[in-house]
Amino acid sequence: MPRDRRDADDLAVDQLRLALLVDADNASPAVIEGVLAEVARFGIASVRRLYGDWTSQRHAGWKKVLLDHSLAPVQQFAYTTGKNATDSAMIIDAMDLMYTRRFGGFCLVSSDSDFTRLAQRLREEGLLVLGFGERKTPAPFVAACDKFIYTEVLTAGRDAPAAATSGESDGDAAPVAADSAIARPAAQKAPVPFDLIERAIGESDDDDGWAHLGPVGGYLTKVRPDFDPRLYGFKKLSDLLRAHPQRYELRELVQDGAGSRMIHVRLARPVKKAAPARRGRAAKKATAP
Numbered sequence: 001m002p003r004d005r006r007d008a009d010d011l012a013v014d015q016l017r018l019a020l021l022v023d024a025d026n027a028s029p030a031v032i033e034g035v036l037a038e039v040a041r042f043g044i045a046s047v048r049r050l051y052g053d054w055t056s057q058r059h060a061g062w063k064k065v066l067l068d069h070s071l072a073p074v075q076q077f078a079y080t081t082g083k084n085a086t087d088s089a090m091i092i093d094a095m096d097l098m099y100t101r102r103f104g105g106f107c108l109v110s111s112d113s114d115f116t117r118l119a120q121r122l123r124e125e126g127l128l129v130l131g132f133g134e135r136k137t138p139a140p141f142v143a144a145c146d147k148f149i150y151t152e153v154l155t156a157g158r159d160a161p162a163a164a165t166s167g168e169s170d171g172d173a174a175p176v177a178a179d180s181a182i183a184r185p186a187a188q189k190a191p192v193p194f195d196l197i198e199r200a201i202g203e204s205d206d207d208d209g210w211a212h213l214g215p216v217g218g219y220l221t222k223v224r225p226d227f228d229p230r231l232y233g234f235k236k237l238s239d240l241l242r243a244h245p246q247r248y249e250l251r252e253l254v255q256d257g258a259g260s261r262m263i264h265v266r267l268a269r270p271v272k273k274a275a276p277a278r279r280g281r282a283a284k285k286a287t288a289p
Contacts, residue, residue, distance in 0.1 A: 016043030016104035016128065019097050022071065023110035024052030025086050027132070027151070029061040031109070032069055034154025035132050039107050042130065047097065051086040053078050087114045094118055098125055105129065108145070111137040119144035131225070142226050153230035190231045192240070194247060196224060201248075201265060209266035210251070213238060216265060238263050 018039060022032070039045050050071040052059045056078070066073055076089045090110075097103060098121075105128030108115050112133075119129045119141065131137075131145035135152055142148045200219040205211040217237050220227045234240040241248040249268050252261045 017102060018043045018045045018105045018107055018128075018130075019047040019094070019103050020045040020049070020107040021090050021094060021109070022048075022050045023086055023090060023108075023112060023115075024050050024059050024062050026110045026112045029065045030155050031132065031151040032065055032071070034151070035107070035109055035149075036069060038132070038149055038154065039130065042128065043104060045107065047103070048072060049074050049090075049093065051076055051090050053086075087112065090115070091118050094122065098122060098127065103127065107132065109133070109151075113138035113141045116141045116144045145225050147221055148226040149228060150226065150231065153228060189233050192232050192244075193224070193227070194244075196220065196227075197241075197248075198267060199223075201267060205266060209269075210264045211266060213241075213250075213263040213265055238265075241265055 020035075020039060022035075036045065048069070048071045050062060050066055051074045052062065054063070054073055054075050062071075062073075065071075074089060074093070076086045090108075094106060094108075095118075097106075106122050107130045108119060109132040116138075119131065122129050123144070123146065129145045129147075131141065131148040132151055132154075133141070133148070135150050137148070137150075197216075197220065200216045200223070201209075201211045203211075203219050204215040220237075229235065229237050229240045232240055234243065238250065241250055245268065247268055248265050250263060250265050252263055254261055
């Protein structure tokens with residue numbers, strides 16, 4: 001029987017068995033450490049496969065890191081020039097793994113829109129789908145995942161390997177250059193989607209306007225799988241909200257007996273200005289000429 005669907009934010013405590021499938025033609029070796037760190041938040045990547053033509057020198061960068069991260073290389077010859085042959089191999093393997101019923105989710109690392117239907121099919125089966133790709137990843141693939149993480153935020157502050165991957169692609173994703181995974185400068189941060197955040201708060205607030213930050217973050221991910229505070233220069237959602245006190249108010253409450261703190265947020269309420277004092281008739285007469 002298919003597994004019940006669960007939100008990405010509810011899976012941090014569970015140790016799901018995950019299958020990590022990496023398209024070496026459309027991903028840089030600079031991202032793998034960050035990808036594995038993100039995957040560890042949701043479960044254990046018991047399967048780690050890396051797809052590419054290993055007879056080619058284009059994947060020299062991947063050859064240097066695959067053993068360090070226990071990635072199993074899967075050979076796929078390029079049958080013709082200008083055509084990405086790894087897509088079919090990844091899709092076939094993903095379907096084979098899905099039918100084993102041993103996995104609670106899949107992690108797809110690629111910026112290629114050819115995996116859109118695969119992500120949709122895995123979700124239809126009730127499995128968690130985590131996507132990883134560059135900012136150029138087509139929107140349909142992003143939307144097909146439960147959670148999509150742009151690899152630029154994973155490589156911030158890190159140096160890319162000297163020899164990164166480069167391959168030929170037949171679809172929407174261009175070959176990955178040696179420095180393509182390096183994070184963009186802070187000046188190019190994405191604009192904060194304030195309207196979406198306010199809608200998320202309104203979906204779970206109480207009579208006083210306060211909403212628990214957990215459901216707010218869950219709603220943001222459901223509506224925008226690629227929502228990530230790191231895109232806007234902040235590590236956590238709470239940090240992003242605190243940076244805009246003119247828009248949001250935050251408070252922390254200690255749970256009874258648990259000792260843990262729960263963060264709540266609401267829209268900032270405008271400060272009411274005191275009305276100017278009215279002068280009495282006597283005062284007016286005294287000041288009259």
